[in-house]
Amino acid sequence: MISLVGLIITLFVTPYGIYRLLSGNLVVGIADLLIVLSSVIAVIYAWRTGDTVRPGQFMAVTFCVGVLIVCFSLKTNGVFWIYPILVFIFFLVSPLTAVVLSMLMLGILIVTDLVVPGMIFQSHYQLLAFAVTAFISSFFAYVFAYRTQLQRSELKQLASIDSLTGAGNRHTLNAELELAMQLKQRLQTNFGVILFDLDHFKQINDNYGHRTGDEILVQLVPLISSVLRQSDRVFRYGGEEFLVLLRDINAADLPQLAEKIRLNVERRLLLPDAKPVTLSAGVAMLQPDEDWEQWLHRADMALYQAKNNGRNQVVAA
Numbered sequence: 001m002i003s004l005v006g007l008i009i010t011l012f013v014t015p016y017g018i019y020r021l022l023s024g025n026l027v028v029g030i031a032d033l034l035i036v037l038s039s040v041i042a043v044i045y046a047w048r049t050g051d052t053v054r055p056g057q058f059m060a061v062t063f064c065v066g067v068l069i070v071c072f073s074l075k076t077n078g079v080f081w082i083y084p085i086l087v088f089i090f091f092l093v094s095p096l097t098a099v100v101l102s103m104l105m106l107g108i109l110i111v112t113d114l115v116v117p118g119m120i121f122q123s124h125y126q127l128l129a130f131a132v133t134a135f136i137s138s139f140f141a142y143v144f145a146y147r148t149q150l151q152r153s154e155l156k157q158l159a160s161i162d163s164l165t166g167a168g169n170r171h172t173l174n175a176e177l178e179l180a181m182q183l184k185q186r187l188q189t190n191f192g193v194i195l196f197d198l199d200h201f202k203q204i205n206d207n208y209g210h211r212t213g214d215e216i217l218v219q220l221v222p223l224i225s226s227v228l229r230q231s232d233r234v235f236r237y238g239g240e241e242f243l244v245l246l247r248d249i250n251a252a253d254l255p256q257l258a259e260k261i262r263l264n265v266e267r268r269l270l271l272p273d274a275k276p277v278t279l280s281a282g283v284a285m286l287q288p289d290e291d292w293e294q295w296l297h298r299a300d301m302a303l304y305q306a307k308n309n310g311r312n313q314v315v316a317a
């Protein structure tokens with residue numbers, strides 16, 4: 001959006017700026033060209049740094065100041081520029097900041113013309129028509145920007161979780177594992193994983209139906225989360241396989257916590273005929289100089305051993 005707004009401003013405002021300079025209106029000419037220049041600088045900065053927040057704020061403020069100068073200088077001829085700017089700023093900054101900026105800009109214009117009648121508008125009727133149309137434009141730009149922001153955060157949330165259980169998905173897990181590697185290297189933070197798999201889940205599906213199987217998976221996640229800290233995260237690793245990523249945990253506590261989860265599930269996760277659901281788990285601490293694939297592979301091997309040893313147990317790598 002920053003690039004698009006920058007491109008449109010450069011294409012459409014540059015000819016005006018040059019025309020105003022050539023026709024002797026230095027104030028508007030310089031204001032127009034400064035708007036173009038600051039857009040170009042903001043776009044380059046955004047591309048170079050990847051930061052879109054500060055360039056967006058810079059552009060929005062520059063546009064508001066620039067358009068005010070144009071309005072005071074060209075009077076009603078300049079007022080038409082208010083409308084695209086009112087829309088642009090909602091694309092550049094958060095909806096709330098855009099509302100504050102647009103109200104400030106409209107407020108300055110309206111109050112100035114009320115204090116000094118004829119400063120911008122030719123009549124009170126014109127001032128009123130401008131105020132009403134500008135507020136309507138701002139209002140709809142706000143509604144649009146707010147809905148877009150809401151949908152974006154909902155999409156982000158949906159893209160990061162498993163839709164059945166609400167646990168984190170593989171995509172989020174990979175990002176969290178990368179982060180764990182960095183924190184281990186930089187701050188020597190201790191990380192551990194518990195990789196677990198429900199026992200005989202195929203039989204559960206076969207005997208009680210797929211729907212009951214789904215229900216068990218849904219109930220499982222809050223049951224596990226209830227024994228974890230806020231900083232610990234649960235991810236769905238595969239069908240009935242889950243991974244718990246634990247931060248600031250030591251090697252002695254890790255199997256104990258996994259055992260607590262196992263017991264909790266055995267006691268509280270019950271099938272329709274009150275038979276318990278059990279799980280097998282492999283736990284592994286992140287070792288220095290290993291990557292996360294090796295780390296998870298060790299947890300996977302421990303889980304494999306837990307299954308081989310007869311299931312419903314925890315094995316430490």
Ligand SMILES: Nc1nc2c(ncn2[C@@H]2O[C@H](COP(=O)(O)OP(=O)(O)OP(=O)(O)O)[C@@H](O)[C@H]2O)c(=O)[nH]1
Pocket residue numbers: 164197198199200201202203205209210211212213214217238239240307311
């Ligand atoms: N209901 C339901 N079943 C699933 C889901 N994802 C995977 N499954 C089933 O989980 C079962 C896993 O079976 P297996 O891999 O043989 O494992 P298991 O029966 O749990 O046996 P062990 O892991 O060796 O104890 C398969 O029948 C899958 O269809 C799901 O989202 N919902």
